[in-house]
Amino acid sequence: MPIIPEQISAHILIWATALFILKQLIADFILQTAWMAKGKERQTGWVAPLAAHVGIHALCTLAICLFLLPHLAWLALADFLVHAAIDRSKSLLQAKFKFTPDQSGYWWMLGLDQTLHHATHLAFAVAIAAASVAG
Template structure:
């Protein structure tokens, strides 16, 4: 299915851009705090980016809005959880633990895109 490949590839590219290119320090520092806007803004960038991808792939606006909202919540929760676990795991002095947690964080986000692509394709009658 070419559309599935295109959609999933675009979601992965969006993730790279939102996580590694478009994330200023004020967002990065706030991921573990419920009282700071940075983590919420970062999750919103992901949700909006995915929305753009889905709309470009022909997914309806209603399903896209639901997926965007779900991604916002899930993305924030994954990042918040990683930050809280990292704080307890003393990753500053344990690089191996840092990379294990970073890899788990990225895997969780990638699984999110598998689920998003499945729901999006199902909405198009292609799952």
């Protein structure tokens, strides 16, 4: 388990958390096009739409890191990889079980997807807040 210092910057933690919540809204809902949303769900031809979608997330994470703590800019790459894994896994499970919006399983998957993204962002926010006092 990673070690979190006894004292971290509450100021940075709050800002990072708020920015990542806003980032999730903007990148996952406002900037995601129909081409990305539908394309990343396909069984073939999904790589480009998924890469474009997670690329937007990575760029937003990069902006947050550059604003708060530039030496953690590498979190953008971590976000790219983690977000891609979460979204692709969701797509594969939805295809396997043939979930549609009129089934509760579809909404459970959406909720799990969003929860995993927010948990990732919380981990990033804690890392940024911890690193801000470490060095």
